[in-house]
Amino acid sequence: MVRKLSAAATIVATLCCGSSASAQVAETQGDLRCLMVSMAMLSLEQPALRQAGMLSAMYYFGRLDGRTPGLDLETGLVGQIEAMSPEDIRATAGRCGNELKSRGEAMQEVGKRIQERSNALPDLPASD
Numbered sequence: 001m002v003r004k005l006s007a008a009a010t011i012v013a014t015l016c017c018g019s020s021a022s023a024q025v026a027e028t029q030g031d032l033r034c035l036m037v038s039m040a041m042l043s044l045e046q047p048a049l050r051q052a053g054m055l056s057a058m059y060y061f062g063r064l065d066g067r068t069p070g071l072d073l074e075t076g077l078v079g080q081i082e083a084m085s086p087e088d089i090r091a092t093a094g095r096c097g098n099e100l101k102s103r104g105e106a107m108q109e110v111g112k113r114i115q116e117r118s119n120a121l122p123d124l125p126a127s128d
Contacts, residue, residue, distance in 0.1 A: 028068055032076045034096035035060040037089060039077075056100055 038060055041053025064071055084092070 031060050031063050032080045033092045037093045
């Protein structure tokens with residue numbers, strides 16, 4: 001009986017961790033693709049698009065570095081570049097843009113709520 005429970009626990013743990021690991025790999029690949037598209041935007045002529053590319057690249061670099069600090073970015077980026085078709089690149093640009101828009105809106109909402117809360121706080125003394 002104990003052996004059966006132990007085997008069942010091992011299977012559940014393997015399924016749980018295995019799917020978590022594969023989800024992390026998929027998320028990392030998606031972020032590598034977003035970083036690659038963002039970096040490509042840095043060579044565009046329009047200043048607004050270059051700036052958006054820089055902000056996007058920093059965001060996705062931070063996500064990658066936070067999740068997988070030892071990641072070989074060069075190898076990962078080259079692998080994604082080689083695997084992506086022009087259609088994949090367009091779809092990735094749309095997906096990443098929507099994700100950034102959503103995160104930006106969330107950030108604005110947090111900022112708005114913090115501002116509202118800080119209005120109720122006493123003023124802090126000025127520093128020299």
